[in-house]
Amino acid sequence: xxxxxxPVYEVFLQEKRGDPHVxxxxxxxxxxxxxxxxxxxxxxxxxxxxxxxxxxAEAIYAxxxxxxxxxxxxxxxxxxxxxxxxxxxxxxxxxxxxxxxSLPEAE
Amino acid sequence: xxxPSPKPNETVALPDPLREAVGQxxxxxxxxxxxxxxxxxxxxxxxxxxxxxxxxxxxxxxxxGHAVLWxxxxxxxxxxxxDRMAYFRDPPEFRNATLVELPKGDWAFTIVRQFLFDFAExxxxxxxxxxxxxxxxxxxxxxxxxxTYHLMHSRAWVLRLGDATEESHRRMQAALEQAWPxxxxxxxxAPGEILRVEAGIQPPEAELRARWEAEVRPILExxxxxxxxxxxxxxxxxxxxxxxxxxxxxxxxxxxRSGLGETW
Amino acid sequence: xxxxxxxxxxxxxxxxxPPPQEGPEYExxxxxxEARIARGxxxxxxxxxxxxxxxxxxxxxSQHAHSEIVGMLPEGKWIPHAPTLRRKLILIAKVQDEGxxxxxxxxxxxxxxxxxxxxxxxxxxxxxxxxxxxxxxTPTWADVAAIGLLIDGAAVVNQLMLAQGSYGPYAxxxxxxxxxxxxHIKQGYxxxxxxxxxxxxxxxxxxxxVNRWWYPALMxxxxxxxxxxxxxxxxxxxxxxxxxxxxxxxxxxxYAPMVLRLGLTIPDPNLRYNPETGHWQxxxxxxxxxxxxxxxxxxxxxxxxxxxxxxxEEGRWVREALAAKAAQRTNGGGNGRxxxxxx
Numbered sequence: 001x002x003x004x005x006x007p008v009y010e011v012f013l014q015e016k017r018g019d020p021h022v023x024x025x026x027x028x029x030x031x032x033x034x035x036x037x038x039x040x041x042x043x044x045x046x047x048x049x050x051x052x053x054x055x056x057a058e059a060i061y062a063x064x065x066x067x068x069x070x071x072x073x074x075x076x077x078x079x080x081x082x083x084x085x086x087x088x089x090x091x092x093x094x095x096x097x098x099x100x101x102s103l104p105e106a107e
Numbered sequence: 108x109x110x111p112s113p114k115p116n117e118t119v120a121l122p123d124p125l126r127e128a129v130g131q132x133x134x135x136x137x138x139x140x141x142x143x144x145x146x147x148x149x150x151x152x153x154x155x156x157x158x159x160x161x162x163x164x165x166x167x168x169x170x171x172g173h174a175v176l177w178x179x180x181x182x183x184x185x186x187x188x189x190d191r192m193a194y195f196r197d198p199p200e201f202r203n204a205t206l207v208e209l210p211k212g213d214w215a216f217t218i219v220r221q222f223l224f225d226f227a228e229x230x231x232x233x234x235x236x237x238x239x240x241x242x243x244x245x246x247x248x249x250x251x252x253x254x255t256y257h258l259m260h261s262r263a264w265v266l267r268l269g270d271a272t273e274e275s276h277r278r279m280q281a282a283l284e285q286a287w288p289x290x291x292x293x294x295x296x297a298p299g300e301i302l303r304v305e306a307g308i309q310p311p312e313a314e315l316r317a318r319w320e321a322e323v324r325p326i327l328e329x330x331x332x333x334x335x336x337x338x339x340x341x342x343x344x345x346x347x348x349x350x351x352x353x354x355x356x357x358x359x360x361x362x363x364r365s366g367l368g369e370t371w
Numbered sequence: 372x373x374x375x376x377x378x379x380x381x382x383x384x385x386x387x388x389p390p391p392q393e394g395p396e397y398e399x400x401x402x403x404x405e406a407r408i409a410r411g412x413x414x415x416x417x418x419x420x421x422x423x424x425x426x427x428x429x430x431x432x433s434q435h436a437h438s439e440i441v442g443m444l445p446e447g448k449w450i451p452h453a454p455t456l457r458r459k460l461i462l463i464a465k466v467q468d469e470g471x472x473x474x475x476x477x478x479x480x481x482x483x484x485x486x487x488x489x490x491x492x493x494x495x496x497x498x499x500x501x502x503x504x505x506x507x508x509t510p511t512w513a514d515v516a517a518i519g520l521l522i523d524g525a526a527v528v529n530q531l532m533l534a535q536g537s538y539g540p541y542a543x544x545x546x547x548x549x550x551x552x553x554x555h556i557k558q559g560y561x562x563x564x565x566x567x568x569x570x571x572x573x574x575x576x577x578x579x580x581v582n583r584w585w586y587p588a589l590m591x592x593x594x595x596x597x598x599x600x601x602x603x604x605x606x607x608x609x610x611x612x613x614x615x616x617x618x619x620x621x622x623x624x625x626y627a628p629m630v631l632r633l634g635l636t637i638p639d640p641n642l643r644y645n646p647e648t649g650h651w652q653x654x655x656x657x658x659x660x661x662x663x664x665x666x667x668x669x670x671x672x673x674x675x676x677x678x679x680x681x682x683x684e685e686g687r688w689v690r691e692a693l694a695a696k697a698a699q700r701t702n703g704g705g706n707g708r709x710x711x712x713x714x
Contacts (some may be wrong), residue, residue, distance in 0.1 A: 006156070006694060008481070027158050028487065030267070030693035033699060037260050038158035041165045042471055043462075046551070063473050065417035102700040141456070148450050148463050152443035153678070155686025157474045165468035168460055190455050214689050267696045268689070275692035313426040339527055362512045367572040370567055371454035371512075 008057040010036035015048050026057060121184065121240065125306055128299025129240060130184050131202065132309060135297045135344055136231070137177035138203035140191050140354075143224060144361055145171030149211045166221065166257060173250050180246060194363035198353050199346040202297060206289035208283075208343075208352040215268060215278035216285065222261035223290035224324060229254055230318040231309075239307030241356065262326055269330025283327065284335050291316070291339030298345070390584045392422055413539035416482040424608050428538055429483050431610065435533075435660045436476035437501035439469045440494075441675050445509040448519055454512060464517065468555065478538040495680050501508045502634065503661060504587040506669030513566055513573075513580035519559015521581070521588040523628060527552045528622045529592060534628050537609035560629070567633040574635075581630055582638045586656040588626075592619045594662075595655065623651045 005030040012021040025041045030036070035054040044052070053073035063071055121129055138335065147167035154160035178189035186192065206224065211217055235247035268275045294316035303309050327334055342348070363371070400419050407414065414420055448468045453459035476486040493499040509515065526548060528624055534545035566577040593615045596602055605611040613621075623642075630637055641654045664672070 005486055008478075023474060027474070028156065029158060030697040033263055034267070034693065037256075037263055038162055040256065041162040043156060043476060045161075045165065045467070045471065062417065065415070065419065067501065068417075129593070145451065145459075148459070149464050151450055151463060152447035152470070153682040153685075155682070157440070157470055157477075159686075159689075160470050160476065161467055164470070168463050168467075171456060171460055171463075190457075193456055214686065252538035267693055271692035271696035272688070272701075274688045278688070304403045354684050358451040367568075367576065368570045370569060371458060371562075 006030050009039065009054040010057050010060065011035075011039045011043055012053040012055065013043055013049050014051040016050060021051065021053055027054070029054070032056070117326065124299075125302055125308075126184055128141055128306075129243070129308055130181055130186060131297040131299050132303060133177050133181045133184070133243075134186075134202040135204070136200045137174045137181065137192070138295070139207050139224070140170045140177065141174035142201075142355065143207040143221075144174060144201050145169070146173075146207065146209075146211050147217070147221070150217065155214055162260060163217075164262065169253055169257065173253070176250065178244055180242060183242070190363070194360050198348050198356055200351060201348065201356075202344050202346065203348075203352075204289065204292040204295065204343040205340050205349050205352075206235065206286060206292060206343075208348060208355055209285075209289060210351055212282065212285075213278060215275070216269060216282040218261060218264045219279060219282040219286045220290075221257070222265045222326075223262045224293070225254065225257045226322045227293045227315075227319050229258060230315050230322065234310050234315060234318075238309060243308065265295075265330050265332075269327070269332050279330070280332055284334050284337075286337045288337040288340045291337070292341055294319070295339065295341040295344045310350040335359055345367060376502040405608075408537045412524045412537075413542060413635050415539045423604065424610070427484050427608075428541065429480055429609055430540055431605075432476055432480040432483075433485070434500050434502070435474045436480060436490065437494045437499055438505060439473035439476060441501045441505045441679065443469045443473075444675055444678055445505055445507070445671070446515055447596050448509060449512060450517045452512065458513045458562065464626045465519070465555055465558060468551045472551070473542075475547065476541075479544045481539075482540045491683070493538060494705060495683055497667065497677070500665060502591055503669065504584075505674060506664050506671045507583065509668050511576050511580060513576040514583065516562035516566055516577065517580035517584040519544060520629065521559075521584045522591065523552060523555040523559050524621050525591040527556060527557045528618055528625070532611065532613045532618060535609075553699040564633065567635055580633050581635055585637055585639065588622070589619055589653075589656045590661050592616075592622070593671050594658065598658070613694075615644060620650055623653050627651050627653070670685050 007030075008025045009028050009029050009032065011024050013024045014021045014083055027035055027042055029038050032054055034084045036052060039052060040049075043049075118125075143166045144175075147163055147170060150163045151160065151167070154163055174193070175189050178186075178192050181192065185258050187195075206220060209220070212220075229251070232247045232251040234246055238244040238247065238249060265279070268279050270276050293311040296312045300309075300312060304311050305314075324334060401421060404414070404420060404424075405416075407418075414424075443466050446462065446469075450459065450462050450466065453462050477490060481487055482489060490499065496502070509518070530545050530549050530552060534542055534549055536545070537540050566573045568574075569577075576674065594600060596614045596616045599615055602611070602614055606614070612635060627637060640656045641652060644651050663669070
């Protein structure tokens with residue numbers, strides 16, 4: 001038969017102020033404006049939304065699965081970049097115990 | 108069902124000749140919405156593409172939802188409840204414009220009818236937001252918000268289909284020829300207009316029509332569509348309808364009037 | 372090159388020839404793939420997967436999508452006749468959701484390298500299957516209530532299982548769908564109870580609809596395990612996590628009491644609760660009929676396909692017009708308003 005398949009637009013939805021836009025799915029639409037109008041009905045029939053983005057799917061470049069393991073690998077010695085790499089609180093507590101240090105009472 | 112539920116200290120009651128006159132306006136608005144919603148819902152499962160099917164189903168729900176709101180306001184004024192109104196009146200008791208009773212036709216007709224109706228509703232609601240009768244003004248403001256999407260939706264479709272291909276243009280032009288005179292019928296004054304205008308309930312229909320034309324003409328022209336010279340089809344607001352309403356109501360009321368039960 | 376396009380074409384375009392489907396390299400990849408599934412991890416579209424996994428998923432997801440789309444018809448028929456404004460609104464919303472579910476499912480299938488257009492063409496050409504239950508007629512309003520309770524109930528039992536499946540996009544679509552389906556069952560049960568507790572005529576109408584829909588509901592789970600050729604593979608790769616017969620039993624245990632509690636009967640003389648097993652015993656549907664209907668010889672196969680083809684044909688000019696219009700526009704892509712809320 002052969003027909004016209006409308007292109008795909010990926011849809012990103014922001015539920016409330018302060019939230020990030022989150023990928024919720026995609027619609028087939030002839031152009032961006034229609035994509036937005038059609039996405040509204042497919043993804044905001046229920047629930048909240050304060051902002052919607054549509055992005056042509058073909059504009060998305062993605063990392064390759066085969067390379068993901070190496071590409072996103074994080075070596076052990078980079079622990080210094082993680083907050084959990086620092087055990088400060090515990091060291092302070094131990095010092096306080098050893099020196100009998102306590103906090104002056106708040107007035 | 109969502110009913111406007113007026114605040115206790117707000118007076119819903121209206122003195123009698125005015126009550127009847129306001130009732131006629133609400134009746135026209137409610138009947139327009141419920142029948143258009145019904146016609147739109149006939150596309151569910153049959154639209155040109157899945158996404159359009161989903162969007163049309165929302166519009167159908169919105170229109171029927173608005174009808175319930177107007178019927179509920181009528182009920183406050185002493186008319187029967189919304190289901191009674193929708194399911195247990197005969198064609199001559201309906202006060203809708205003939206535009207909304209016409210069969211769903213092709214997608215072009217559905218889009219053109221919806222477009223003409225949405226903008227008529229827009230100018231009407233914007234006028235009614237200033238109505239002297241508070242319950243009406245408040246309900247109009249509520250419905251107006253939901254219309255924003257409808258306006259974008261039908262405008263976007265008209266602007267695209269109007270001159271996209273030879274076929275789409277031909278279909279859209281034919282749809283406009285058919286719908287336009289009936290759309291003018293949306294502004295046929297319902298009985299009691301003088302009373303309503305004097306009481307500040309609404310501006311005259313002729314004024315609404317002028318505002319409507321100012322909105323729709325530029326869009327239709329931008330879509331390369333020619334606006335027909337035609338006399339309005341009047342009668343709907345006085346209960347005179349096309350044969351299509353009989354068929355529509357036979358479908359609509361079939362189960363409710365089957366006599367098999369009272370509650371469903 | 373680090374990055375490559377995956378969405379430009381629906382098929383992820385491999386830069387080399389597709390990896391072999393046998394030999395040591397294949398075995399190693401398969402072992403890795405199966406270990407990932409065994410750990411309970413999801414498979415994502417860009418991951419390596421055996422062709423058979425891809426093929427089975429496309430088959431299942433597209434059938435599922437077709438079922439949603441064709442499933443709009445038997446109930447949609449009653450939208451014009453819904454007996455109250457509330458029921459009319461609910462039914463429009465429900466059938467709309469089914470369209471929405473079809474849309475999500477087609478999209479999930481598209482991540483596997485098939486286009487929605489190809490799937491729809493296959494459906495319209497009579498080459499694709501959909502759930503047999505939608506080839507049964509809906510002669511009365513009570514059928515809407517029966518579908519709402521029994522067919523949607525069965526669908527949810529099935530879909531809650533599928534939401535646990537191994538393919539990420541399918542499982543994600545299922546999660547969203549199950550959420551909306553819970554509204555469908557509620558409204559179905561509500562309409563069901565309205566009729567079952569109504570006038571004698573309404574009760575009778577409801578009973579007759581239950582008689583029509585009980586066995587189709589059992590059929591929804593597919594053929595018995597002994598005849599289901601796909602089941603072992605599907606289970607191994609966690610495309611399914613329970614067998615057809617297990618799901619069928621779960622459904623009967625949950626839904627038979629809901630019907631019986633209202634004093635209605637189920638058209639199965641063998642149906643009874645077995646206190647020893649804690650399960651309901653029941654008769655299997657007529658599998659001869661099941662295969663006949665699957666092959667296209669059901670009461671409504673022709674009608675359903677004719678309706679879908681008509682909608683597709685009548686909508687063609689619309690799809691073409693908008694595509695042509697989009698091609699005319701100088702399309703720079705975004706409107707630069709992404710930071711501005713609003714359409």
